[in-house]
Amino acid sequence: MTLNIPADNSLPEPVFPIKMSIGTRVWFALRHQITNPSSLKSLFLSASGLILSVFLWFLVTEYFKLPRFEKLPGPLAVWREFISHDPSFGTSIYTVEYYKHIMWSTLRILIAFSIATALGVPIGLFMGWNKVFRDYSFPILELLRPIPVLAWVPLAILMWSGREEPIIFLAFLASFFATVLNTLLGVESIDEVYFRAASCLGAKPRHIFFKVVVPGALPFIFTGLQIGMGVAWFSLVAAEMLSGEYGLGYLIWDSYVLSQYPVIVIAMVTLGLVGFICSAAIRLVGRQLMRWTTRGEA
Amino acid sequence: MSISGQISIRNVCKIYDPEGMNVCAVDNCSVEIAAGEFCVVVGPSGCGKTTLLNAIAGFHSISSGEVYLDGKILCSPDFMTPPGSDRIVVFQNGALFPWYTVEENVTFGPVVQGVMSQSKAKKAASELLGELGLRDISQSYPGELSSGMKRRVEIARALLNDPKVLLLDEPFRAMDALTKGVVHEFLLQVYDKTKKTIFFITHDLEEALFLGSKVVIMTTRPCQVKHLVEVDLPRPRDFKARSSTRYLELKNLVVEAVHEEAKKAFEAGERELA
Numbered sequence: 001m002t003l004n005i006p007a008d009n010s011l012p013e014p015v016f017p018i019k020m021s022i023g024t025r026v027w028f029a030l031r032h033q034i035t036n037p038s039s040l041k042s043l044f045l046s047a048s049g050l051i052l053s054v055f056l057w058f059l060v061t062e063y064f065k066l067p068r069f070e071k072l073p074g075p076l077a078v079w080r081e082f083i084s085h086d087p088s089f090g091t092s093i094y095t096v097e098y099y100k101h102i103m104w105s106t107l108r109i110l111i112a113f114s115i116a117t118a119l120g121v122p123i124g125l126f127m128g129w130n131k132v133f134r135d136y137s138f139p140i141l142e143l144l145r146p147i148p149v150l151a152w153v154p155l156a157i158l159m160w161s162g163r164e165e166p167i168i169f170l171a172f173l174a175s176f177f178a179t180v181l182n183t184l185l186g187v188e189s190i191d192e193v194y195f196r197a198a199s200c201l202g203a204k205p206r207h208i209f210f211k212v213v214v215p216g217a218l219p220f221i222f223t224g225l226q227i228g229m230g231v232a233w234f235s236l237v238a239a240e241m242l243s244g245e246y247g248l249g250y251l252i253w254d255s256y257v258l259s260q261y262p263v264i265v266i267a268m269v270t271l272g273l274v275g276f277i278c279s280a281a282i283r284l285v286g287r288q289l290m291r292w293t294t295r296g297e298a
Numbered sequence: 299m300s301i302s303g304q305i306s307i308r309n310v311c312k313i314y315d316p317e318g319m320n321v322c323a324v325d326n327c328s329v330e331i332a333a334g335e336f337c338v339v340v341g342p343s344g345c346g347k348t349t350l351l352n353a354i355a356g357f358h359s360i361s362s363g364e365v366y367l368d369g370k371i372l373c374s375p376d377f378m379t380p381p382g383s384d385r386i387v388v389f390q391n392g393a394l395f396p397w398y399t400v401e402e403n404v405t406f407g408p409v410v411q412g413v414m415s416q417s418k419a420k421k422a423a424s425e426l427l428g429e430l431g432l433r434d435i436s437q438s439y440p441g442e443l444s445s446g447m448k449r450r451v452e453i454a455r456a457l458l459n460d461p462k463v464l465l466l467d468e469p470f471r472a473m474d475a476l477t478k479g480v481v482h483e484f485l486l487q488v489y490d491k492t493k494k495t496i497f498f499i500t501h502d503l504e505e506a507l508f509l510g511s512k513v514v515i516m517t518t519r520p521c522q523v524k525h526l527v528e529v530d531l532p533r534p535r536d537f538k539a540r541s542s543t544r545y546l547e548l549k550n551l552v553v554e555a556v557h558e559e560a561k562k563a564f565e566a567g568e569r570e571l572a
Contacts, residue, residue: 196357197393201407201459202383211410215397292397292439 073262078269081262089260091251091267102270104246105236108164109278112171113232120179120228121221127180128187129213138184145177149235153242167239167247174235175228182224186217219293222286226279233275248274302368303462303495304333305354310363312349323349325520327363331512334493338506340556341516342563347499349521351465354497356381367462383407386456387465391472392448394440400427400451401436407459423458430454430488446477450484457492466498470505479537482509490534503556507531507548508540515555518563525555 032039054075060066062074084092091098127134127141149170156166190212198212240249248267255263312324323346331337339347352358353365353373365373372379381387386407394403404427405419414422427433432450440448449469456464466485470478486509489496500506506513507529515525529548531539539545 191393193389193391193393194395196355196381196387197389197395198406198410199381200355200383200386201455202411203406204410207410211406212395215395218397290397292399292441 071261073265078262078265082266089255089258089263091255091260091263098266098270101246101248101251101267102274104244105240105248105271106274108168108240108247109171109229109232109236112168112236113175113229115168116172116175116179116228116232117225120176120224121183124180124183124221124224125187125209125213125217128184128217129209134184141177141180145181149174149231150238153239156239157243163243163245167236167244170239171232171236174231178228178231179221179224182227183217183221186220186224187213189220190216218286218290222282222290225282225286229278229282230275233271233278237271302333304366304368305329305331305463305495305497306364306366307331307350307354308364308366310350310353310365311361312346312353312358313361322520324360325522327516327521327523329514329523331495331497333368334495336489336496336498336509336511337514338498338500338510338512339514339516340500340503340506341521342518342560343501344567345516345518345559345563346521347516348467351387351467351497351499354463355385355387355465383411383459384462385465386459386461386463387467388449388452388456388469390468392440392445392452392469394448394452394455396440399437399439400432400443403440403451404436404455404458406455411459419458423454426454426458429491430484444477445473446481449473449481453485453488457488457494461494463495463497466496468499468501470500478505483536485509486533486535503553504540504549507545507552508535513552515552516559518559518566524559525552527552 034040058075060069061072062076081087081089082092083094085094087095091101123137127137152170152173153166156169160166160169194212194216195208198208203211236247237249237252240247241253244250248271251267252264255261255267307327307329310324310327311322314321314323327350329337329339329350339350341347349358349360353360354367356373356379359378360373360375362375364371367385371377372385394400395406398406401420401423404423405414405416408414408419408422409416424433424436427436430450432447432454435443435447435451440451443451452469453464470481473481482505485496488494498506498509503515507527510529513525513527513529514523515527516522517524527548531542531544531548
């Protein structure tokens with residue numbers, strides 16, 4: 001008897017990641033979502049969870065009208081108002097007002113978040129890199145950081161004269177602390193061995209800063225930016241409730257004062273959506289800048 | 299190619315002083331390494347081998363003695379040459395920058411030193427990677443590579459700087475036997491081609507005898523030279539050298555000495571814990 005050993009024992013062709021455009025990548029991800037049974041199942045579960053919670057909301061507010069819930073707007077009332085061409089409280093997807101509110105809030109967030117990133121990331125990097133500067137500034141940061149942003153409201157109003165500036169300042173403040181702290185942690189998380197390797201290879205301090213510190217801290221920086229975006233929205237809404245003429249926070253408070261309850265929920269859901277889009281955008285940019293982390297997992 | 303990279307370690311002592319407790323890591327250690335020699339230092343874990351390497355690389359100072367490179371002083375109690383591209387370290391757990399591709403990692407040294415332009419460095423890197431059989435992976439990130447691949451790339455990264463000395467700190471420690479076999483042959487090929495001075499640290503005696511021309515066996519802490527073995531196995535060597543009679547003779551000669559030190563180190567560890 002002879003053993004049947006295949007003569008061709010060459011190794012399979014190595015597979016290397018192919019460079020793809022964003023569009024192709026999104027398409028592949030979508031197709032994977034739809035055709036992969038396990039992700040189809042998780043998609044189904046997510047959808048049923050969402051539907052179930054809306055149904056529960058419907059039951060307690062509009063069907064059973066349970067005590068404590070009877071005054072709250074139900075999903076049907078909100079939906080009817082939301083898609084009405086002629087909304088009874090003046091806010092639906094067909095009114096210009098609705099988009100004005102979204103635009104104002106988004107604009108304020110963009111300004112606050114941009115300033116927070118432009119200041120926070122360099123300060124955090126420098127704090128992590130330079131021990132003298134860190135010793136000098138870390139206590140200040142740690143004392144100011146735990147103060148809730150709402151406690152800054154009076155000072156913000158005293159400091160800034162206009163209507164927009166205090167709102168932007170408050171959103172900036174929250175985002176700034178989250179960004180600085182995470183960037184600092186990011187620099188500290190870099191293994192000492194990379195600094196040693198870089199100095200062995202003849203890197204000067206500026207090379208170490210731009211080629212080791214910055215890319216090494218990037219994963220933490222993006223975590224910080226995501227948290228920063230979240231807390232920026234949080235303080236923005238609080239600030240808009242206190243002052244303002246436009247904005248989703250203002251819309252919520254104004255609708256409460258005027259007893260236009262469905263509009264409150266419309267604004268809340270909108271906040272959820274806009275916040276989600278902002279986070280997703282940051283994640284997308286992060287993934288583009290840190291292909292080494294996603295490709296390493298593949 | 300001018301052969302340089304002669305290292306002399308003369309009467310080096312290193313005393314660590316954490317919390318006022320004097321711990322003598324290295325005690326009066328002297329080793330002479332000729333230019334182009336493959337020197338392997340063997341000793342039990344935690345004996346202070348890395349202290350010697352750190353002194354040569356410029357990471358830590360020493361308490362007494364001197365270290366010279368090509369007759370010029372590298373390190374003494376009151377002087378330390380900062381790390382530089384003439385003495386490149388390959389680290390125990392690897393230190394390829396995960397955020398750079400293989401190509402970007404390999405070209406890092408010449409580009410930051412300003413000795414090559416970006417495009418020239420790329421060309422040199424692709425030549426070197428091709429020579430070492432690593433061309434296909436030049437656009438991969440380290441996270442996509444196996445540990446054996448990574449270590450080979452790291453050695454390539456060091457070579458592109460044309461260093462005088464390669465310092466390897468237990469580079470194949472956490473590898474399985476098969477991968478180790480492959481990277482050993484790789485390193486031997488590199489050595490045969492370049493004839494760089496290599497200072498290689500390990501706790502694996504068999505690895506030491508297989509790779510090195512000179513094997514320095516260290517005592518347990520404080521680290522002293524216990525034995526010096528000239529390994530006269532012919533080069534180029536391949537895996538067959540490990541079954542040659544001369545190899546087994548040499549091994550028998552020193553295995554007892556190493557075992558004795560390992561036992562001492564183990565008992566010292568027990569005492570420390572008790």
